[in-house]
Amino acid sequence: MLLPGVIVLFIYNYVPMVGISIAFQNFYPSNGLFGSDWIGLTNFRYVLQMPDIMQVLWNTMYIASMKIVAGLVVPLVIALLLNELKKEFIKRGIQTLIYLPHFLSWILLGGILIDILSPSQGIIAQILKAVGIDPIFFLGSTKWFPYVMVISDVWKEFGFGTIIFLAAITGINPTLYEAAIMDGASHWRQTWHVTLPGMMPIIVLMVTLSLGNVLNAGFDQIFNLYSPAVYESGDILDTVVYRMGLIDAQFGVATAIGLLKSVVSTVLISISYYMAYRLANYRIF
Template sequence: MFIPVVVFYIIFCYVPMYGVIIAFKDYNFAKGIIGSSWIGFENFERMFHSESFVQVFTNTLLISLYKLITGFPAPIIFALLLNELWNRKFKKVVQTISYLPYFLSWVVLGGMFMQLLSPSSGPINAVLKSMGIQPIFFLADVKWFRSVLVVTSLWKGVGWGSIIYLAALTGIDPELYEAAIMDGAGKWKQVLHITIPSLIPVMTIMFIFAVGGVINDDFDQIFNLYNEAVYSVGDVISTYNYRVGLISNEYGYSTAVGLFKNIIAIVLLAAANYITKRFSEYGIW
Protein backbone atom coordinates (compact mmCIF):
# COMPACT_ATOMS: atom_id res chain seq x y z
CA MET A 1 0.00 0.00 0.00
CA PHE A 2 2.92 2.32 0.61
CA ILE A 3 4.61 1.67 -2.77
CA PRO A 4 2.32 3.98 -4.86
CA VAL A 5 3.07 6.87 -2.49
CA VAL A 6 6.81 6.25 -2.71
CA VAL A 7 6.67 6.00 -6.51
CA PHE A 8 4.65 9.23 -6.72
CA TYR A 9 7.17 11.22 -4.72
CA ILE A 10 10.14 9.73 -6.57
CA ILE A 11 8.70 10.58 -9.99
CA PHE A 12 7.19 13.98 -9.28
CA CYS A 13 9.35 15.32 -6.43
CA TYR A 14 12.82 13.79 -6.52
CA VAL A 15 13.47 13.14 -10.22
CA PRO A 16 12.63 16.79 -11.18
CA MET A 17 15.26 17.98 -8.67
CA TYR A 18 17.79 17.28 -11.42
CA GLY A 19 16.51 20.44 -13.12
CA VAL A 20 17.86 22.58 -10.26
CA ILE A 21 21.19 22.80 -12.09
CA ILE A 22 19.46 25.16 -14.55
CA ALA A 23 19.96 27.83 -11.86
CA PHE A 24 23.71 27.63 -12.52
CA LYS A 25 23.47 27.70 -16.31
CA ASP A 26 22.60 30.09 -19.11
CA TYR A 27 19.77 27.80 -20.09
CA ASN A 28 18.96 27.47 -23.77
CA PHE A 29 15.90 25.41 -24.65
CA ALA A 30 17.42 24.19 -27.93
CA LYS A 31 20.64 23.02 -26.25
CA GLY A 32 18.94 21.40 -23.29
CA ILE A 33 20.12 21.27 -19.70
CA ILE A 34 23.39 19.46 -20.40
CA GLY A 35 24.27 21.47 -23.49
CA SER A 36 23.64 24.90 -21.94
CA SER A 37 26.71 26.81 -20.83
CA TRP A 38 27.69 26.84 -17.16
CA ILE A 39 27.69 30.33 -15.59
CA GLY A 40 28.02 29.50 -11.89
CA PHE A 41 26.36 31.95 -9.51
CA GLU A 42 25.64 34.71 -12.03
CA ASN A 43 21.86 34.21 -11.77
CA PHE A 44 22.07 34.53 -7.99
CA GLU A 45 24.23 37.65 -8.25
CA ARG A 46 21.67 39.18 -10.58
CA MET A 47 18.91 38.26 -8.14
CA PHE A 48 20.58 39.88 -5.12
CA HIS A 49 21.40 43.04 -7.07
CA SER A 50 17.90 43.37 -8.54
CA GLU A 51 15.77 46.08 -6.92
CA SER A 52 12.62 44.37 -8.16
CA PHE A 53 13.58 41.13 -6.40
CA VAL A 54 14.29 42.97 -3.14
CA GLN A 55 10.82 44.49 -3.40
CA VAL A 56 9.03 41.18 -4.04
CA PHE A 57 11.04 39.47 -1.29
CA THR A 58 9.97 42.18 1.17
CA ASN A 59 6.35 41.90 0.01
CA THR A 60 6.44 38.13 0.44
CA LEU A 61 7.71 38.35 4.01
CA LEU A 62 5.30 41.10 5.05
CA ILE A 63 2.18 39.49 3.55
CA SER A 64 3.11 36.07 4.97
CA LEU A 65 3.81 37.51 8.42
CA TYR A 66 0.45 39.34 8.42
CA LYS A 67 -1.25 36.07 7.48
CA LEU A 68 0.68 34.20 10.17
CA ILE A 69 -0.25 36.69 12.89
CA THR A 70 -3.96 36.53 12.05
CA GLY A 71 -4.26 33.10 10.46
CA PHE A 72 -2.50 31.01 13.11
CA PRO A 73 -4.64 31.87 16.17
CA ALA A 74 -7.93 32.19 14.24
CA PRO A 75 -8.54 28.42 13.71
CA ILE A 76 -7.68 27.75 17.35
CA ILE A 77 -10.19 30.34 18.59
CA PHE A 78 -12.81 29.10 16.13
CA ALA A 79 -12.28 25.48 17.26
CA LEU A 80 -12.61 26.49 20.92
CA LEU A 81 -15.87 28.32 20.18
CA LEU A 82 -17.27 25.38 18.22
CA ASN A 83 -16.30 23.02 21.00
CA GLU A 84 -18.54 24.94 23.41
CA LEU A 85 -21.67 24.48 21.25
CA TRP A 86 -24.06 21.95 22.77
CA ASN A 87 -26.57 21.89 19.91
CA ARG A 88 -25.05 19.28 17.57
CA LYS A 89 -27.20 20.17 14.55
CA PHE A 90 -26.29 23.84 14.78
CA LYS A 91 -22.64 22.91 15.30
CA LYS A 92 -22.62 20.76 12.14
CA VAL A 93 -24.24 23.54 10.12
CA VAL A 94 -21.65 26.07 11.29
CA GLN A 95 -18.80 23.64 10.55
CA THR A 96 -20.12 22.88 7.06
CA ILE A 97 -20.51 26.57 6.20
CA SER A 98 -17.02 27.37 7.48
CA TYR A 99 -15.45 24.52 5.47
CA LEU A 100 -17.08 25.41 2.13
CA PRO A 101 -14.79 28.32 1.11
CA TYR A 102 -11.76 26.03 1.30
CA PHE A 103 -13.09 23.90 -1.56
CA LEU A 104 -13.59 26.88 -3.87
CA SER A 105 -10.66 27.74 -6.15
CA TRP A 106 -9.16 31.22 -6.12
CA VAL A 107 -10.23 31.58 -9.75
CA VAL A 108 -13.85 31.49 -8.58
CA LEU A 109 -13.21 33.49 -5.42
CA GLY A 110 -11.16 36.07 -7.33
CA GLY A 111 -14.10 36.87 -9.58
CA MET A 112 -16.44 36.92 -6.60
CA PHE A 113 -14.29 39.36 -4.60
CA MET A 114 -13.82 41.59 -7.63
CA GLN A 115 -17.60 41.97 -7.78
CA LEU A 116 -18.00 42.42 -4.02
CA LEU A 117 -15.23 45.02 -3.83
CA SER A 118 -16.06 46.83 -7.06
CA PRO A 119 -16.06 50.63 -6.52
CA SER A 120 -19.01 51.07 -8.87
CA SER A 121 -21.34 48.11 -8.28
CA GLY A 122 -19.98 46.26 -5.24
CA PRO A 123 -22.23 45.95 -2.17
CA ILE A 124 -19.41 46.94 0.20
CA ASN A 125 -18.85 50.25 -1.54
CA ALA A 126 -22.62 50.71 -1.76
CA VAL A 127 -22.71 50.60 2.04
CA LEU A 128 -19.82 53.07 2.21
CA LYS A 129 -21.63 55.43 -0.15
CA SER A 130 -24.75 55.29 2.02
CA MET A 131 -22.58 56.37 4.96
CA GLY A 132 -21.19 59.31 3.02
CA ILE A 133 -17.80 57.68 2.41
CA GLN A 134 -16.13 57.82 -0.99
CA PRO A 135 -15.89 54.44 -2.80
CA ILE A 136 -12.61 52.59 -2.37
CA PHE A 137 -11.01 50.53 -5.13
CA PHE A 138 -9.72 47.89 -2.68
CA LEU A 139 -7.95 45.77 -5.30
CA ALA A 140 -6.12 48.70 -6.90
CA ASP A 141 -5.27 50.72 -3.79
CA VAL A 142 -1.84 50.08 -2.28
CA LYS A 143 -3.18 51.02 1.15
CA TRP A 144 -5.84 48.31 1.11
CA PHE A 145 -4.54 45.48 -1.05
CA ARG A 146 -2.53 43.64 1.62
CA SER A 147 -5.48 43.87 4.02
CA VAL A 148 -7.72 42.33 1.35
CA LEU A 149 -5.24 39.45 0.93
CA VAL A 150 -5.10 38.77 4.66
CA VAL A 151 -8.87 38.95 5.23
CA THR A 152 -9.81 36.82 2.21
CA SER A 153 -7.16 34.22 3.09
CA LEU A 154 -8.46 34.09 6.66
CA TRP A 155 -12.06 33.72 5.48
CA LYS A 156 -11.13 30.87 3.14
CA GLY A 157 -8.97 28.86 5.50
CA VAL A 158 -10.19 29.36 9.07
CA GLY A 159 -12.83 26.63 8.94
CA TRP A 160 -10.61 24.03 7.37
CA GLY A 161 -7.71 24.93 9.65
CA SER A 162 -9.86 24.31 12.72
CA ILE A 163 -10.37 20.61 11.88
CA ILE A 164 -7.10 19.42 13.38
CA TYR A 165 -7.77 21.36 16.59
CA LEU A 166 -11.30 19.98 16.84
CA ALA A 167 -9.83 16.49 16.47
CA ALA A 168 -7.35 17.24 19.26
CA LEU A 169 -10.17 18.54 21.48
CA THR A 170 -12.03 15.25 21.19
CA GLY A 171 -9.01 13.50 22.65
CA ILE A 172 -9.08 15.43 25.93
CA ASP A 173 -10.19 13.27 28.86
CA PRO A 174 -13.70 14.41 30.00
CA GLU A 175 -12.80 13.50 33.56
CA LEU A 176 -10.44 16.49 33.65
CA TYR A 177 -13.40 18.82 33.07
CA GLU A 178 -15.52 16.97 35.62
CA ALA A 179 -12.77 17.35 38.21
CA ALA A 180 -12.43 21.04 37.38
CA ILE A 181 -16.19 21.57 37.79
CA MET A 182 -16.04 19.84 41.17
CA ASP A 183 -13.31 22.29 42.18
CA GLY A 184 -15.53 25.20 41.15
CA ALA A 185 -13.75 26.13 37.91
CA GLY A 186 -15.84 28.07 35.40
CA LYS A 187 -15.72 27.77 31.61
CA TRP A 188 -12.91 30.28 31.23
CA LYS A 189 -10.68 28.53 33.77
CA GLN A 190 -11.43 25.16 32.18
CA VAL A 191 -10.30 26.50 28.82
CA LEU A 192 -7.26 28.22 30.33
CA HIS A 193 -6.02 25.33 32.47
CA ILE A 194 -7.23 22.22 30.61
CA THR A 195 -8.16 22.88 26.97
CA ILE A 196 -5.30 25.14 25.88
CA PRO A 197 -2.53 23.13 27.65
CA SER A 198 -3.89 19.99 25.99
CA LEU A 199 -3.66 21.68 22.59
CA ILE A 200 -0.07 22.89 23.01
CA PRO A 201 1.56 19.86 21.29
CA VAL A 202 -0.64 20.29 18.21
CA MET A 203 -0.28 24.08 18.27
CA THR A 204 3.52 23.74 18.40
CA ILE A 205 3.68 21.45 15.37
CA MET A 206 1.28 23.62 13.39
CA PHE A 207 3.27 26.74 14.32
CA ILE A 208 6.50 25.17 13.05
CA PHE A 209 4.85 24.34 9.74
CA ALA A 210 3.37 27.84 9.56
CA VAL A 211 6.76 29.48 10.10
CA GLY A 212 8.31 27.18 7.51
CA GLY A 213 5.63 28.28 5.06
CA VAL A 214 6.17 32.01 5.58
CA ILE A 215 8.24 32.27 2.40
CA ASN A 216 5.79 30.11 0.43
CA ASP A 217 3.28 32.74 -0.63
CA ASP A 218 -0.16 31.85 -2.00
CA PHE A 219 0.33 32.21 -5.75
CA ASP A 220 -3.28 31.32 -6.68
CA GLN A 221 -4.75 33.99 -4.43
CA ILE A 222 -2.43 36.83 -5.35
CA PHE A 223 -2.32 36.04 -9.07
CA ASN A 224 -6.12 36.17 -9.29
CA LEU A 225 -6.48 39.37 -7.26
CA TYR A 226 -3.52 41.60 -8.04
CA ASN A 227 -2.83 43.97 -10.94
CA GLU A 228 -0.08 46.34 -12.04
CA ALA A 229 -1.41 49.13 -9.81
CA VAL A 230 -0.50 47.15 -6.66
CA TYR A 231 2.73 45.47 -7.79
CA SER A 232 4.66 47.61 -5.30
CA VAL A 233 2.84 46.00 -2.34
CA GLY A 234 1.37 42.79 -3.77
CA ASP A 235 3.96 41.30 -6.10
CA VAL A 236 5.52 38.28 -4.37
CA ILE A 237 8.22 35.75 -5.24
CA SER A 238 5.90 33.23 -6.92
CA THR A 239 4.19 35.82 -9.15
CA TYR A 240 7.55 37.42 -9.93
CA ASN A 241 8.96 34.00 -10.76
CA TYR A 242 6.01 33.32 -13.04
CA ARG A 243 6.63 36.49 -15.03
CA VAL A 244 10.39 36.15 -15.43
CA GLY A 245 10.25 32.40 -16.04
CA LEU A 246 7.18 31.58 -18.12
CA ILE A 247 6.51 34.97 -19.72
CA SER A 248 10.04 36.32 -20.21
CA ASN A 249 11.54 32.82 -20.73
CA GLU A 250 14.42 33.48 -18.32
CA TYR A 251 14.45 29.91 -17.06
CA GLY A 252 17.87 29.97 -15.41
CA TYR A 253 17.13 33.12 -13.44
CA SER A 254 13.65 31.94 -12.39
CA THR A 255 15.09 28.60 -11.24
CA ALA A 256 17.66 30.46 -9.13
CA VAL A 257 14.86 32.49 -7.53
CA GLY A 258 12.87 29.33 -6.82
CA LEU A 259 15.90 27.55 -5.35
CA PHE A 260 16.67 30.51 -3.10
CA LYS A 261 13.05 30.53 -1.94
CA ASN A 262 13.18 26.82 -1.03
CA ILE A 263 16.45 27.22 0.86
CA ILE A 264 14.95 30.03 2.94
CA ALA A 265 11.90 27.84 3.67
CA ILE A 266 14.14 25.00 4.93
CA VAL A 267 16.14 27.40 7.11
CA LEU A 268 12.96 28.87 8.63
CA LEU A 269 11.54 25.40 9.28
CA ALA A 270 14.74 24.20 10.97
CA ALA A 271 15.03 27.40 13.03
CA ALA A 272 11.41 27.21 14.21
CA ASN A 273 11.85 23.56 15.17
CA TYR A 274 15.10 24.30 17.02
CA ILE A 275 13.59 27.18 18.99
CA THR A 276 10.46 25.25 19.99
CA LYS A 277 12.58 22.27 21.05
CA ARG A 278 14.67 24.56 23.23
CA PHE A 279 11.66 25.92 25.11
CA SER A 280 9.42 22.83 25.03
CA GLU A 281 9.57 19.09 24.45
CA TYR A 282 7.69 19.23 21.17
CA GLY A 283 9.03 19.37 17.61
CA ILE A 284 8.84 17.65 14.26
CA TRP A 285 12.18 15.86 14.75
Protein backbone atom coordinates in the same frame (compact mmCIF):
# COMPACT_ATOMS: atom_id res chain seq x y z
CA MET B 1 1.58 -0.01 2.05
CA LEU B 2 4.07 2.86 2.08
CA LEU B 3 5.63 1.90 -1.25
CA PRO B 4 3.06 3.59 -3.59
CA GLY B 5 3.29 6.85 -1.63
CA VAL B 6 7.09 6.71 -1.59
CA ILE B 7 7.16 6.13 -5.37
CA VAL B 8 4.81 9.06 -6.04
CA LEU B 9 6.85 11.28 -3.71
CA PHE B 10 10.08 10.29 -5.46
CA ILE B 11 8.71 10.89 -8.97
CA TYR B 12 7.04 14.24 -8.32
CA ASN B 13 9.26 15.72 -5.57
CA TYR B 14 12.77 14.37 -6.06
CA VAL B 15 13.18 13.64 -9.77
CA PRO B 16 12.24 17.27 -10.70
CA MET B 17 15.06 18.50 -8.45
CA VAL B 18 17.41 17.73 -11.34
CA GLY B 19 16.04 20.97 -12.79
CA ILE B 20 17.84 22.92 -10.05
CA SER B 21 20.84 22.85 -12.39
CA ILE B 22 19.05 25.46 -14.55
CA ALA B 23 19.80 28.05 -11.85
CA PHE B 24 23.52 27.70 -12.68
CA GLN B 25 23.16 27.87 -16.47
CA ASN B 26 22.44 30.36 -19.21
CA PHE B 27 19.58 28.03 -20.04
CA TYR B 28 18.08 27.56 -23.49
CA PRO B 29 15.38 24.85 -23.75
CA SER B 30 16.55 23.88 -27.24
CA ASN B 31 19.93 22.81 -25.81
CA GLY B 32 18.43 20.37 -23.32
CA LEU B 33 18.81 20.26 -19.56
CA PHE B 34 22.61 20.01 -19.50
CA GLY B 35 23.49 21.47 -22.91
CA SER B 36 23.51 25.15 -21.96
CA ASP B 37 26.56 27.13 -20.79
CA TRP B 38 27.32 26.88 -17.08
CA ILE B 39 27.67 30.35 -15.54
CA GLY B 40 28.04 29.56 -11.84
CA LEU B 41 26.39 32.05 -9.49
CA THR B 42 25.73 34.71 -12.12
CA ASN B 43 21.95 34.23 -11.97
CA PHE B 44 22.01 34.60 -8.18
CA ARG B 45 24.05 37.78 -8.39
CA TYR B 46 21.60 39.13 -10.97
CA VAL B 47 18.68 38.38 -8.64
CA LEU B 48 20.32 40.11 -5.67
CA GLN B 49 21.10 43.18 -7.81
CA MET B 50 17.55 43.59 -9.13
CA PRO B 51 16.39 47.10 -8.13
CA ASP B 52 13.04 45.99 -6.68
CA ILE B 53 14.05 42.63 -5.16
CA MET B 54 14.08 43.95 -1.57
CA GLN B 55 10.58 45.40 -1.96
CA VAL B 56 9.35 42.10 -3.42
CA LEU B 57 10.97 40.18 -0.55
CA TRP B 58 9.37 42.53 1.98
CA ASN B 59 5.95 42.16 0.34
CA THR B 60 6.29 38.37 0.42
CA MET B 61 7.30 38.16 4.07
CA TYR B 62 4.80 40.83 5.17
CA ILE B 63 1.78 39.18 3.54
CA ALA B 64 2.89 35.64 4.44
CA SER B 65 3.54 36.57 8.09
CA MET B 66 0.11 38.15 8.48
CA LYS B 67 -1.48 35.08 6.88
CA ILE B 68 0.41 32.75 9.23
CA VAL B 69 -0.61 34.65 12.38
CA ALA B 70 -4.24 35.18 11.34
CA GLY B 71 -4.45 31.64 9.97
CA LEU B 72 -3.54 30.25 13.40
CA VAL B 73 -5.37 32.65 15.72
CA VAL B 74 -8.75 32.78 13.93
CA PRO B 75 -9.27 28.97 13.65
CA LEU B 76 -8.14 28.52 17.26
CA VAL B 77 -10.63 31.09 18.57
CA ILE B 78 -13.47 29.72 16.42
CA ALA B 79 -12.71 26.16 17.56
CA LEU B 80 -12.85 27.22 21.21
CA LEU B 81 -16.17 29.00 20.63
CA LEU B 82 -17.68 26.06 18.74
CA ASN B 83 -16.59 23.74 21.53
CA GLU B 84 -18.86 25.65 23.89
CA LEU B 85 -21.96 24.98 21.80
CA LYS B 86 -24.21 22.33 23.33
CA LYS B 87 -26.50 21.74 20.34
CA GLU B 88 -24.64 19.25 18.18
CA PHE B 89 -26.63 19.92 14.98
CA ILE B 90 -25.89 23.68 15.21
CA LYS B 91 -22.23 22.94 15.79
CA ARG B 92 -22.07 20.59 12.78
CA GLY B 93 -23.96 23.04 10.59
CA ILE B 94 -21.57 25.88 11.38
CA GLN B 95 -18.57 23.59 10.76
CA THR B 96 -19.93 22.69 7.32
CA LEU B 97 -20.63 26.31 6.35
CA ILE B 98 -17.20 27.63 7.31
CA TYR B 99 -15.45 24.65 5.69
CA LEU B 100 -17.09 25.02 2.25
CA PRO B 101 -14.89 27.90 0.94
CA HIS B 102 -11.84 25.65 1.35
CA PHE B 103 -13.00 23.64 -1.68
CA LEU B 104 -13.38 26.66 -3.99
CA SER B 105 -10.49 27.59 -6.29
CA TRP B 106 -8.97 31.06 -6.32
CA ILE B 107 -10.03 31.42 -9.94
CA LEU B 108 -13.66 31.29 -8.85
CA LEU B 109 -13.15 33.25 -5.63
CA GLY B 110 -11.06 35.83 -7.48
CA GLY B 111 -13.97 36.63 -9.78
CA ILE B 112 -16.34 36.85 -6.82
CA LEU B 113 -14.00 39.19 -4.91
CA ILE B 114 -13.49 41.41 -7.95
CA ASP B 115 -17.26 41.84 -8.21
CA ILE B 116 -17.77 42.38 -4.47
CA LEU B 117 -14.91 44.89 -4.17
CA SER B 118 -15.63 46.79 -7.38
CA PRO B 119 -15.52 50.55 -6.58
CA SER B 120 -18.45 51.23 -8.90
CA GLN B 121 -20.92 48.35 -8.62
CA GLY B 122 -19.56 46.21 -5.76
CA ILE B 123 -21.66 45.55 -2.66
CA ILE B 124 -18.94 46.99 -0.39
CA ALA B 125 -18.91 50.22 -2.42
CA GLN B 126 -22.70 50.45 -2.18
CA ILE B 127 -22.55 50.03 1.60
CA LEU B 128 -19.87 52.73 1.90
CA LYS B 129 -21.92 55.09 -0.25
CA ALA B 130 -24.97 54.45 1.90
CA VAL B 131 -23.12 55.62 5.03
CA GLY B 132 -21.57 58.63 3.29
CA ILE B 133 -18.07 57.24 2.65
CA ASP B 134 -16.37 57.42 -0.72
CA PRO B 135 -15.89 53.97 -2.30
CA ILE B 136 -12.40 52.47 -2.00
CA PHE B 137 -10.69 50.61 -4.85
CA PHE B 138 -9.40 47.83 -2.59
CA LEU B 139 -7.76 45.79 -5.37
CA GLY B 140 -6.16 48.87 -6.93
CA SER B 141 -4.81 50.46 -3.76
CA THR B 142 -1.27 49.70 -2.63
CA LYS B 143 -2.40 50.45 0.93
CA TRP B 144 -5.37 48.06 1.07
CA PHE B 145 -4.27 45.26 -1.25
CA PRO B 146 -2.13 43.25 1.27
CA TYR B 147 -4.90 43.33 3.88
CA VAL B 148 -7.50 42.20 1.35
CA MET B 149 -5.22 39.24 0.55
CA VAL B 150 -4.92 38.30 4.22
CA ILE B 151 -8.62 38.67 5.06
CA SER B 152 -9.80 36.76 2.00
CA ASP B 153 -7.25 33.98 2.58
CA VAL B 154 -8.32 33.58 6.21
CA TRP B 155 -11.98 33.53 5.17
CA LYS B 156 -11.26 30.74 2.69
CA GLU B 157 -9.06 28.56 4.89
CA PHE B 158 -10.00 29.08 8.54
CA GLY B 159 -12.69 26.38 8.38
CA PHE B 160 -10.03 23.76 7.63
CA GLY B 161 -7.88 24.88 10.56
CA THR B 162 -10.92 24.95 12.83
CA ILE B 163 -11.62 21.28 12.16
CA ILE B 164 -8.02 20.39 13.06
CA PHE B 165 -8.26 22.24 16.37
CA LEU B 166 -11.68 20.73 17.13
CA ALA B 167 -10.19 17.27 16.57
CA ALA B 168 -7.47 18.15 19.07
CA ILE B 169 -10.09 19.21 21.61
CA THR B 170 -11.98 15.92 21.29
CA GLY B 171 -8.77 14.09 22.20
CA ILE B 172 -8.57 15.73 25.64
CA ASN B 173 -9.40 13.43 28.54
CA PRO B 174 -12.91 14.37 29.88
CA THR B 175 -11.85 13.52 33.43
CA LEU B 176 -9.63 16.59 33.39
CA TYR B 177 -12.72 18.78 32.95
CA GLU B 178 -14.52 16.88 35.73
CA ALA B 179 -11.59 17.49 38.06
CA ALA B 180 -11.53 21.18 37.11
CA ILE B 181 -15.28 21.48 37.81
CA MET B 182 -14.82 19.81 41.19
CA ASP B 183 -12.18 22.42 41.98
CA GLY B 184 -14.67 25.18 41.09
CA ALA B 185 -13.11 26.21 37.78
CA SER B 186 -15.25 28.42 35.54
CA HIS B 187 -15.58 27.87 31.76
CA TRP B 188 -12.77 30.38 31.20
CA ARG B 189 -10.52 28.59 33.72
CA GLN B 190 -11.29 25.23 32.14
CA THR B 191 -10.36 26.62 28.74
CA TRP B 192 -7.15 28.19 30.01
CA HIS B 193 -5.93 25.33 32.22
CA VAL B 194 -7.34 22.25 30.45
CA THR B 195 -8.33 22.91 26.84
CA LEU B 196 -5.38 25.02 25.69
CA PRO B 197 -2.70 22.83 27.34
CA GLY B 198 -4.39 19.77 25.82
CA MET B 199 -4.26 21.40 22.39
CA MET B 200 -0.64 22.52 22.75
CA PRO B 201 0.94 19.66 20.73
CA ILE B 202 -1.29 20.45 17.73
CA ILE B 203 -0.75 24.20 18.13
CA VAL B 204 3.02 23.68 18.19
CA LEU B 205 2.79 21.43 15.12
CA MET B 206 0.73 23.99 13.18
CA VAL B 207 3.13 26.81 14.10
CA THR B 208 6.13 24.69 13.16
CA LEU B 209 4.74 23.73 9.78
CA SER B 210 3.56 27.28 9.00
CA LEU B 211 6.98 28.85 9.56
CA GLY B 212 8.29 27.03 6.50
CA ASN B 213 5.79 29.01 4.42
CA VAL B 214 7.03 32.46 5.41
CA LEU B 215 8.17 33.02 1.80
CA ASN B 216 4.95 31.61 0.31
CA ALA B 217 2.43 34.41 0.26
CA GLY B 218 -0.04 32.54 -1.98
CA PHE B 219 0.63 32.67 -5.72
CA ASP B 220 -2.83 31.44 -6.85
CA GLN B 221 -4.63 34.11 -4.86
CA ILE B 222 -2.40 37.07 -5.68
CA PHE B 223 -2.00 36.13 -9.35
CA ASN B 224 -5.78 36.20 -9.82
CA LEU B 225 -6.27 39.48 -7.97
CA TYR B 226 -3.25 41.72 -8.49
CA SER B 227 -2.42 44.17 -11.27
CA PRO B 228 0.51 46.44 -12.18
CA ALA B 229 -1.14 49.18 -10.11
CA VAL B 230 -0.40 47.27 -6.88
CA TYR B 231 3.02 45.81 -7.72
CA GLU B 232 4.53 48.07 -5.08
CA SER B 233 2.76 46.28 -2.22
CA GLY B 234 1.41 43.11 -3.87
CA ASP B 235 4.23 41.75 -6.02
CA ILE B 236 5.75 38.65 -4.38
CA LEU B 237 8.56 36.23 -5.20
CA ASP B 238 6.25 33.71 -6.88
CA THR B 239 4.71 36.30 -9.22
CA VAL B 240 8.21 37.56 -10.12
CA VAL B 241 9.21 33.97 -10.92
CA TYR B 242 6.14 33.60 -13.12
CA ARG B 243 6.82 36.77 -15.10
CA MET B 244 10.55 36.18 -15.48
CA GLY B 245 10.33 32.46 -16.19
CA LEU B 246 7.19 32.01 -18.28
CA ILE B 247 6.69 35.46 -19.81
CA ASP B 248 10.25 36.81 -20.21
CA ALA B 249 11.81 33.33 -20.69
CA GLN B 250 14.60 34.04 -18.16
CA PHE B 251 14.55 30.44 -16.97
CA GLY B 252 17.86 30.52 -15.13
CA VAL B 253 17.01 33.63 -13.10
CA ALA B 254 13.52 32.31 -12.23
CA THR B 255 14.99 28.98 -11.10
CA ALA B 256 17.59 30.81 -9.00
CA ILE B 257 14.83 32.70 -7.15
CA GLY B 258 12.92 29.46 -6.57
CA LEU B 259 16.06 27.75 -5.25
CA LEU B 260 16.79 30.60 -2.87
CA LYS B 261 13.21 30.36 -1.59
CA SER B 262 13.55 26.63 -1.00
CA VAL B 263 16.85 27.00 0.87
CA VAL B 264 15.49 29.73 3.16
CA SER B 265 12.28 27.76 3.82
CA THR B 266 14.31 24.63 4.68
CA VAL B 267 16.45 26.58 7.14
CA LEU B 268 13.41 28.21 8.77
CA ILE B 269 11.47 24.97 9.19
CA SER B 270 14.57 23.23 10.59
CA ILE B 271 15.00 26.02 13.14
CA SER B 272 11.29 25.84 14.02
CA TYR B 273 11.47 22.08 14.61
CA TYR B 274 14.48 22.58 16.85
CA MET B 275 12.74 25.34 18.83
CA ALA B 276 9.61 23.21 19.16
CA TYR B 277 11.72 20.42 20.61
CA ARG B 278 13.62 22.70 22.99
CA LEU B 279 10.70 24.82 24.19
CA ALA B 280 7.69 22.46 24.00
CA ASN B 281 9.40 19.04 23.98
CA TYR B 282 7.73 18.35 20.64
CA ARG B 283 9.44 16.07 18.14
CA ILE B 284 8.35 14.32 14.96
CA PHE B 285 10.89 11.47 15.16
